[in-house]
Amino acid sequence: MAWHRVSLSVRVFERRSSVLVWVQGRPILIARVDGKLYAMDAVCAHVGCALLSSTEGYESVCPAHEAKYDIRTGALVAPPRIKPELPCEEEESKVPLRTYPVAERDGLLEVEL
Numbered sequence: 001m002a003w004h005r006v007s008l009s010v011r012v013f014e015r016r017s018s019v020l021v022w023v024q025g026r027p028i029l030i031a032r033v034d035g036k037l038y039a040m041d042a043v044c045a046h047v048g049c050a051l052l053s054s055t056e057g058y059e060s061v062c063p064a065h066e067a068k069y070d071i072r073t074g075a076l077v078a079p080p081r082i083k084p085e086l087p088c089e090e091e092e093s094k095v096p097l098r099t100y101p102v103a104e105r106d107g108l109l110e111v112e113l
């Protein structure tokens, strides 16, 4: 494992609670809650939609079918609201989503993976 610098200032959190970044080809959701940073895979385990929505407290909500994840652990805290017309099966979920150490260095974000 190695630390990878994200070319994004921590000042981004002055205007939003979370941000989606790419680190070593992986989409990672970075969020800040009460001054502490969290990083988690940003691909929903349901059918693979990107976790693009802003976080609400420690929860990241998938915009597709509203599955909720805890950004501290990657655990699924609310299952997807499966729509009958979609071929989604909750049983296929692979949770928890992977989480990563994240830090601020010199005003920029770094993720270890």
Ligand code: FES
Residues within 6 Å of the ligand: 044, 045, 046, 047, 048, 049, 062, 063, 064, 065, 066, 067, 080, 081, 088
């Ligand atoms: S893809 Fe995220 S809840 Fe369905």
